[in-house]
Amino acid sequence: MNPTRIATVSASHSVELSEEAVPVPGPGQVLVRIRYCGICATDTHGYASGGFIPKAVFGHEWSGVVAAAGEGVTTVAEGDRVVASVGPACGSCAMCRAGHGEHCDTAFAEANGIGPDAPEHGGFAQHLVVSERRVQRALDELSDEQLGLVEPTAVTFHAVRRAGQRLGDVVVVQGAGPIGLLAAQHARHAGAGVVVVVEPSEARRAAAAAVGFTEVFAPGEAFRARVLELTNGLGADVLYEATGVAALFQPSAELVRRGGTLALLGYPMSGSEVSYGDWQSRELTVIGSLAYTHSDFLGAMRAIADGAVDVAPLITGIIGLDELPALLAKLDGGDTRHAKVLVAPNG
Template structure:
């Protein structure tokens, strides 16, 4: 056995880095040397309130190189680059047996770090040992940095695909953090006639403009006037809610035209109050989206490799494990200037 450093949240707002032995892989496991792991909003919540986060999820946006494989592993080989993923539909769970393979119970559990084979920790580490189902080969066209950003790209790919956005749709994306910026690009790639980005933070609006979006607004009268003008007063065909702010849910719904779609990506940590009668009267379609499937990762990698979706501008900082705690604190209290931080465990 060799050793590896691992970061654990031991108490709220308390990070501990320990040296632990790396076991030999079981027949169905692979050992991966981590190259990059992204810091996600979920990681920040887990740092603040670790009781709500499964251990496998703290550091779930990772890429690395396979250094060892178990005797029954057939999908990857030593030396190949891989990303964190989920397996294909199992074919035997209740959802699969009922014909709903896209909602496979095992895949959903893997995505949320609660399946029987979930690792004891995430990948804020130098090395991880995971089930073969949890890795997928990286497309050769992607850089290591791009590979480190595929997981959130798959989250947003999944959401736009579930929404079934029509060609020529008028789209509003609320929130221009990494999830919002990726969602906006997928929506554009899916054939939106215009994507309107709404974001109060000046730095994030600047990134949206750098990505080629021209209708970028702060919340308020100017945005509402633009939406009224381009929609002839009807509202958006599709609104992607990417902030997770519970208080914005009803206000978001009211920006959608009658018969339009409200697509939910941001995950509120508190209860939300909405007008059920308003939603029903205007015949809204509401789409909930969480995590992804195996093929969402395939599509996300292809979108980045083709240039349809750019992740490079989102990557604004790279740190080592020793700087992880301060980065989590700054992201949690809103003082961080960064859009997306990658952790390089070798630093």
């Protein structure tokens, strides 16, 4: 069999393309032939930092086909299409034993690529061996391209579920990158009365319009005035912060009504200042959200399958493995029109 090719971060702003023998899955493991792996902002951070993120996380939005299954594997079989996932609550970690299965330590470690069975590299590769827990069989209704967006769709499904959004809520989504656009669609699917999207990029505002949003604004007075108009001066019921820009945390909170919810999706790479007294006196509910649970992947796939979430407009490019280093450099420099690019390591 021909060797398999892998892309890994070798140093700051440097990606190494290497070859190795196609690995053989051990007991409880599967060998996945990668079809697509999406490029995430986390990948760009890993590229720029030279290894700030775990090795398994550089290329974590992958999908593919089971090429071989090790001894004892029962949930998938050779030939099954699969998506990257995390396992169900393990039942034996400290969080599970305390009755907090939704925050299982084992699944959280899997999501962050830091568990004892984390692979040595991510899905920017032709093949990947992972624990059976780390894959979930794909819904037949979904195309390969749609499967390439399941992982970020699960991230945002998880966030909207955690926010406890109610029917008819006035929702603001801050940031119209892939995460913001997916969160906005889940919010709409969850019964928001109106979804207001705010985004400085004209191209991203156009992307929001392409998936059916009509209340789309650049930051500024017109946006703030519209939120106040829609809420009789009260402020948003729920605001999903999807930029990760630390300086926006307090201004975001000030757009939320007293007793409303600020849901944090974007991950800041620096510290931030907020007004503790403001958050307390207005009794804000602040919800942090990171990654997902096993069930979020099924919910995400169903949302795509029934058309509630349209991922097709988010895909702005498909490239080969050799093109990855140059594109990461462009993404890191901000010199790109792309929203979500899928890498097809096997062509």
